[in-house]
Amino acid sequence: MTHRREQEQSPAANPVQGWLDGTAVPWRLTRGELMLKYGTRVDSPFSFEEVYLQVSPPPLRDLLYPLSFLALSRFSPAMPPVRLSAYLSVGDDTEENIQHAVVQCARLFGPAEVRDVYNTRSAVWRWGAASIRLTVWPPERRERWFGNNNAHKRDPRLVNACSMAVNTGWRPPLAxxxxxxxxxxxxxxxxxxxxxxxxxxxxxxxxxxxxxxxxxxxxxxxxxxxxxxxxxxxxxxxxxxxxxxxxxxxxxxxxxxxxxxxxxxxxxxxxxxxxxxxxxxxxxxxxxxxxxxxxxxxxxxxxxxxxxxxxxxxxxxxxxxxxx
Incomplete structure (x- = not known):
């Protein structure tokens, strides 16, 4: 059974997958197919080889970059990416940024509380292995290493932006x-x-x-x-x-x-x-x-x-x- 047939027989089983399908983010394609469709790029602030899933309109407002995944060799090109990431920002205030992201996600997935977690502020939606996590690092809680992040030097907006981590929870169905x-x-x-x-x-x-x-x-x-x-x-x-x-x-x-x-x-x-x-x-x-x-x-x-x-x-x- 090919991966394509497995995907067609595996409809969205949770809100994360349903949201991505509804916004035309092609997460069900394989990594290999997505690399051919969108190409890989190393010009992101993080200098990793990434694949940007560019869709219009974007799945959320005020994304700094499209949802993306890392093009790492240890991941099978015949499997879809199950972890996607992005950053949202409307300005230099971390609390404003995470609240802006939470409001959008709450309309889609229901309410979630923003909580203090170590040196971060975070909100999480979880459905089994699938999840969406929003995170910011308030200035008063940052550790020394935070100021040495080269990605922040390349794009200063990332310093106060809200990080978004998406896990689809997808695993291949049984043949x-x-x-x-x-x-x-x-x-x-x-x-x-x-x-x-x-x-x-x-x-x-x-x-x-x-x-x-x-x-x-x-x-x-x-x-x-x-x-x-x-x-x-x-x-x-x-x-x-x-x-x-x-x-x-x-x-x-x-x-x-x-x-x-x-x-x-x-x-x-x-x-x-x-x-x-x-x-x-x-x-x-x-x-x-x-x-x-x-x-x-x-x-x-x-x-x-x-x-x-x-x-x-x-x-x-x-x-x-x-x-x-």
Whole structure:
């Protein structure tokens, strides 16, 4: 199933996605498609390679720049960007700027309180993994580093502007054959071998890493039986893990299993089992995706050897490092 077909079968499931669709921001296109459509630019104040999603009219008033995303090589060009950002400003007063942004967002998403958070003022709307966050840094709370921001020197409006961070919460939907893999899931071990102090968040709320997006899947009914475990599909074609996100990795893409081993020092140490995956795209040919974590440095040694024997995929135990 291609990404395009997956997108067509995945209608807007939350207000963030609905808002972006309604304002014609083409967030459902892949990163690769958006880079071809809009090009990349490094002339922004931040000097990062960015893609500006220029639409008319803009999705909000008084944006300094269009909604944009970073063109980073570790993100799959076959996936859409799930994190977008922008800045709003109507002048040099931080409170005026955030209130101007809040009023616009409140009309779309309902009210939200502006709160003091450390050295910032912030307002947040959240729907599961999707969110919109507005932030300003009032002058009286700024730390020393704030004045050394080169982006502020390039565009002084950013000093008092309201930062807007958008997370669509999108994850690829399950394909039919992947549902079969989950139904026939054969567990091999736990994703963490120690007792958690607090209950796990629901998968629809859990934080996720965008650079693993191609291996992640949207939450589905029946997911709880997978939480905290990893294993293989019955036909051996997929590695499945479910801790803070549901991960499905085709075995054919796994070049190596690796266990990173860390001895206690300032930190407690531990071990991490990773699948080293061949991505198929040149800018980031291999990705290390975390499958399980151990409390001690050697907790996963035997387990990875068993996995290698079962799958025929080689494994590596890294030299010991120290948790400094």
């Amino acid at each position: 039919q054959h992947e549902r079969v893999w989950l139904d026939d899931f054969k567990p091999l071990g736990e994703t963490r071998n120690w007792q958690l102090k607090t209950p796990r968040q629901p998968l629809e709320d859990a934080y996720f890493r965008e650079n693993w997006l191609e291996y992640m899947r949207a939450p589905y009914e029946g997911e709880e039986r997978l939480r905290g475990r990893f294993g293989c599909s019955a036909d051996g074609r997929a590695l499945i893990a479910c801790e803070d996100a549901l991960l499905i990795i085709p075995m054919a893409q796994i070049a190596l299993f690796k266990v990173r081993r860390v001895l206690p020092a300032k930190g407690r140490g531990g071990s991490t089992l990773m699948a080293c995956c061949a991505t198929g795209y040149e800018d980031c040919p291999v990705k290390e995706v975390t499958i399980a974590e151990g409390e001690k440095a050697d907790d996963l040694n035997d387990l990875v050897a068993q996995m290698a024997a079962r799958t025929g995929i080689a494994f590596e135990l890294t030299a010991y490092d120290y948790d400094c």
